Amino acid sequence: MTARMDKRFADLKAEGRPALITYMMGGDPDFQTSLGIMKALPGAGADVIELGMPFSDPMADGPAIQLAGQRALANGQTLAKTLDLAREFRKHDQDTPIVLMGYYNPIYNMGVETFLDAALDAGIDGLIVVDLPPEMDDELCIPAVAKGVNFIRLATPTTDEKRLPTVLRNTSGFVYYVSMNGITGSALPDPSLVGAAVQRIKAHTELPVCVGFGVKTADHARAIGAAADGVVVGSAIVSQVAGSLTVDGKATDHTISAVTTLVSGLATGVRSARLVAAE
Amino acid sequence: MNQPLKPNSFRAGPDEDGRFGIYGGRFVAETLMPLILDLEAEWNKAKTDAEFQAELAHLGTHYIGRPSPLYFAERLTAELGGAKIYFKRDELNHTGSHKINNCIGQILLAKRMGKKRIIAETGAGQHGVASATVAARFGFPCVVYMGATDVERQAPNVFRMKLLGAEVKPVTSGHGTLKDAMNEALRDWVTNVDDTYYIIGTAAGPHPYPEMVREFQSVIGKEAREQLMAAEGRLPDMLVAAVGGGSNAIGLFHPFLDDESVRIVGVEAGGKGLEGEEHCASLTAGRPGVLHGNRTYLLQDGDGQIKEGHSISAGLDYPGIGPEHSWLKDSGRVEYVPIKDDEALAAFQLLTRTEGIIPALEPSHALAEVIKRAPTMDKDQIILMNLCGRGDKDIFTVGKILGMGL
Structure with a gap:
């Protein structure tokens, strides 16, 4: 399973451009629509899909992703159904890596072994679990890596030189550099500072370093993409979903196109960024 | 478990x-x-x-007003007709809790x-x-x-x-x-x-x-232990405290945890009853999960989504509990029981009238458990309860429920 992720980054490196990593909330606003969004993402230019697992208490997320999770839960989304989304998607696409992103409790509730087996079966390539720092690696990271599921860690501006080796230990797939202290959906940071931070991390690891938090437009994607191996876009995408819904929160016939229009623009930005950071 | x-x-x-x-x-x-x-x-x-x-x-000493008194509730004890009831009066602290x-x-x-x-x-x-x-x-x-x-x-x-x-x-x-x-x-x-x-x-x-x-709150139990030794020359038979997140309870309990003769009871918010959804009894009706930085007992649905609790007392209205209480529950050292809204309300009124103390609705839950237990115990036994907050803040809530205009 790790192979799909490694191959994708190797291919992009050969192409000389950064990855576009798109976050979507599983089950937002409903199962079928989010499956439609997921299937449309690779065609719109997404290289990796981060699939959000909704949680009632998303402590590191801003309003856009909080609301997306609430919409999904209100429509009956569960962790099992989020895995079903991936399983359905895999019937049509065997190449695009899928990374599940969310919080630990629904996983712990399902049982770590049960979850990992189900995730592998559904074609999941990696996990980002926000509330599992390296100090908690025994919980999920080590069992996941043992089964061949990447465990992707977040590095932040508070992750100093002393702490970086701890954060990078046991991590695989790529490193997700959160470009600012704060919650998802905040303002874009200065790209030159981001570039320096990416270089600092790359001095410690061979893994691709992807950058997220604050990327909303094609220009942002180009600027950040010039300094990193990948650009993560999340809140802007779920905001497109939100903006397309009826007043009572139902999907409309332009919900999927609202997402693909944004993602196509971001993809253009990413494809025009030279991959400065990679050698 | x-x-x-x-x-x-x-x-x-x-x-x-x-x-x-x-x-x-x-x-x-x-x-x-x-x-x-x-x-x-x-x-x-x-x-x-x-x-x-x-x-x-x-x-x-000079800002909070410590030590808080240990008070023998003579009239309440007589009213219940069993164990001697002592209150650790942390409701007299500066700011009222x-x-x-x-x-x-x-x-x-x-x-x-x-x-x-x-x-x-x-x-x-x-x-x-x-x-x-x-x-x-x-x-x-x-x-x-x-x-x-x-x-x-x-x-x-x-x-x-x-x-x-x-x-x-x-x-x-x-x-x-x-x-x-x-x-x-x-x-x-x-x-x-x-x-x-x-x-x-x-x-x-x-x-x-x-x-x-816990360490900052353990002053409650340390003082109470000394004060009761001075008053009665012995340890209590039972400790009772309300648990929401559990800080007043662990503060009282911790200095006594290794005294085997002391029974320890934590009282959760049973809300409108455990058979429904409207309660906050995470230890009695929840199961272990991860929220807000720790693993502990939580009220959650089958998918691991956290539920909203309900309690008459806003201070107990939390779907989790401090992790040490979860451990004390599993180890059997502390017994945790639910008390319902109406039982807490009755206790609130009883204390107000028998002792001239208006308790907060949080310790009113502990008091309701004391009211159940004291009559079943001998007159030479001692219950020590943490009266962790005063009820001034709750008079509007209580007035509304009792239909009394303020």
Whole structure:
């Protein structure tokens, strides 16, 4: 399973451009629509899909992703159904890596072994679990890596030189550099500072370093993409979903196109960024 | 759950990773990890620093009003006709509850760490008031996150916080209650990592908070132990305290955990009854999960989504519990029982009329359990209950339920 992720980054490196990593909330606003969004993402230019697992208490997320999770839960989304989304998607696409992103409790509730087996079966390539720092690696990271599921860690501006080796230990797939202290959906940071931070991390690891938090437009994607191996876009995408819904929160016939229009623009930005950071 | 082997001491936890058995830990976003490690280092220094302890003790005496009295409730004892009932009267503290014990300790740490800004979460507003109070006393700006629902039903405490110079931010995300306020405080902290100190109000959250808050609150049990020895020459037969997050309870219980002769009872909010959804009895009706930085018993659905609790008392209205209580439950050392809204309300009225003490609705839950137990015990036995807050804040809630206009 790790192979799909490694191959994708190797291919992009050969192409000389950064990855576009798109976050979507599983089950937002409903199962079928989010499956439609997921299937449309690779065609719109997404290289990796981060699939959000909704949680009632998303402590590191801003309003856009909080609301997306609430919409999904209100429509009956569960962790099992989020895995079903991936399983359905895999019937049509065997190449695009899928990374599940969310919080630990629904996983712990399902049982770590049960979850990992189900995730592998559904074609999941990696996990980002926000509330599992390296100090908690025994919980999920080590069992996941043992089964061949990447465990992707977040590095932040508070992750100093002393702490970086701890954060990078046991991590695989790529490193997700959160470009600012704060919650998802905040303002874009200065790209030159981001570039320096990416270089600092790359001095410690061979893994691709992807950058997220604050990327909303094609220009942002180009600027950040010039300094990193990948650009993560999340809140802007779920905001497109939100903006397309009826007043009572139902999907409309332009919900999927609202997402693909944004993602196509971001993809253009990413494809025009030279991959400065990679050698 | 498997019953763990009986430990040599119930007072040794947490381990160096902040765990009480499987509970506790540090389940936080990476952004917060360095802050939590800094706090742990500072706390470990402060614990054994004579100067810190002296300043804490000085403020305890002259600012909080410690030691709080130990009071023999003679009329209530006669009314119930069983065990002698003693109250540890932490409702007489400055600001009206035990919350100030913890806030004074944490503000001293914030000062030592050179922090410039205080944030806190609050449900009923008692912890918010205590945080705003110590922030005023030490000259810190203070932001208190409070669920929008609670802002409405606890207007007097909102006004007190504003008078004290704090900014009260109503939280509308989620369902606008205590857990959402805690989420929002964590979001603030993750955004303002450089200058901000987060005063968590209960013995929960990521390590070192559960241990730290317990230590600041253990003054309750240490004093009570000495006071009861002076009054009766012996230990109590039973301790009773209300548990929401569990800070007043662990403060009373901890110094007695290794005294085998002392039965210990924690009282949860049974709300409208455990058969429905409207309660906050996470230990009795929940199961282990991970929320707000620690593993502990939680009210959650089949998918691991956290439920909203309900209690007549906003201070117990939280779907989790401090991790040490989860461990004490599994180990069997402490018994946890639910008390329903109407039982707490009846206890509130009984105490008011027999002893002339208006208790907060939180310790009214503990009192309702005392009312059940005392008559079944011998007259030479002793129950020690933590009367952890006064009821001034609750008179509007109670008035409304009893149909009395104010």
